[in-house]
Amino acid sequence: MTELDLSAEVYPCPKGSLRHRDIVKKIGGKEQFPLLVDASTGISMYESGDIVKYLFRNYGQGRSPSPGLLESTIFTGWVPTLLRAGRGMTLWDKAGAVPAEKLELFSYENNPCARIVREALCELELPYVLQNVGEGSSRTDLLLRKSGSKQVPYLIDPNTGFQSGDHKKILPYLFQQYPVSSI
Numbered sequence: 001m002t003e004l005d006l007s008a009e010v011y012p013c014p015k016g017s018l019r020h021r022d023i024v025k026k027i028g029g030k031e032q033f034p035l036l037v038d039a040s041t042g043i044s045m046y047e048s049g050d051i052v053k054y055l056f057r058n059y060g061q062g063r064s065p066s067p068g069l070l071e072s073t074i075f076t077g078w079v080p081t082l083l084r085a086g087r088g089m090t091l092w093d094k095a096g097a098v099p100a101e102k103l104e105l106f107s108y109e110n111n112p113c114a115r116i117v118r119e120a121l122c123e124l125e126l127p128y129v130l131q132n133v134g135e136g137s138s139r140t141d142l143l144l145r146k147s148g149s150k151q152v153p154y155l156i157d158p159n160t161g162f163q164s165g166d167h168k169k170i171l172p173y174l175f176q177q178y179p180v181s182s183i
Contacts, residue, residue: 001132002137003065003066004055004059005136005137006059006132009127009128009130012125012126013031013033014123019125028045030046033046053065099127099157099159100159102128103127103129103156103158105118105130105154105156106139106143107153108134108152117167117174118130126174131143133150147163147165
C-alpha cells in the first residue's frame, strides 16, 4: 500500500481480540488475516500475496510490484515480529475503550519507529486511518501541513487533540489513554 500511495482504514485483530473479529468472520466467513475489503469495488479477500496482486492490478496504473515485494513478507513482516517477541500480534490484556473517532497515523511500511506504533495500535485494538507517506507520496504535503514536518510516525488523536511525531511520546500516550481503566 505504501508503494501504491494508498491509505486505508485499519481494524486491528490481534490474537485474543474480540472487537473486530466478528466483522472479519461475517465478511469473509473465517477468522483469517489479513483481510482486505475494498469499498470502491466491493471485493474482499484474504492472503497477502493475492492482496498485493489485486492492489497492483486495480490501483497500480499498469505497474507491477517491486522485485521481491511478494517474497519480502518474511523479512519485513515475520522476522521483525519474531525479534520483538511477537509484539503487535496479541491483545494487550488491559486494552480498553474504542475511541469515538478513528486515530490517524502517518507512516510507511519499513520505518522501524512507525512499526512500533502500529504494533501498539494493534495490541490495543484501536481502529485508525493509515496514511501511507512513502517516498514521493501525494500525502507528504498533508503531513507537512498537519505536523510541520515530514517525520513519521505522526499520530493524531481527534478524540483528545493529541498529536506527536515522536514514537517515544506516542507509545506511553496510547497505553495511558486507552487502557481498561479509561472505560
